[in-house]
């Protein structure tokens with residue numbers, strides 16, 4: 001499996017909401033840390049530590065995001081929530097596997113994260129922000 005590359009933040013990744021963008025930026029920073037660990041051939045323990053950090057940050061981000069979508073009465077809230085749940089389940093399984101004798105290839109994990117977060121930001125988060133701009137003004141995130 002080819003090495004996953006770091007994700008460089010560009011305006012393309014902005015959904016036009018500075019508070020959400022801040023979280024996404026932070027999450028991608030942690031993702032880039034994981035990629036660096038692989039590049040520097042660091043051990044799995046360190047990788048697992050940073051992956052848990054990313055999980056904590058993700059949970060917090062999802063909570064805020066779900067509240068934000070609830071406030072704007074976003075019609076796709078349940079669907080979006082189930083994406084979040086699937087992610088949490090998948091990453092929790094990676095965390096369990098990493099502490100087993102037969103850990104998964106960290107490259108497999110970063111490949112999943114890269115795809116998931118790119119879709120999350122470019123497709124799903126962009127959608128609710130567009131909905132919000134079209135329908136109302138919710139002042140706080």
Ligand SMILES: [Fe+2]
Pocket residue numbers: 020024061065120121125
């Ligand atoms: Fe998000």
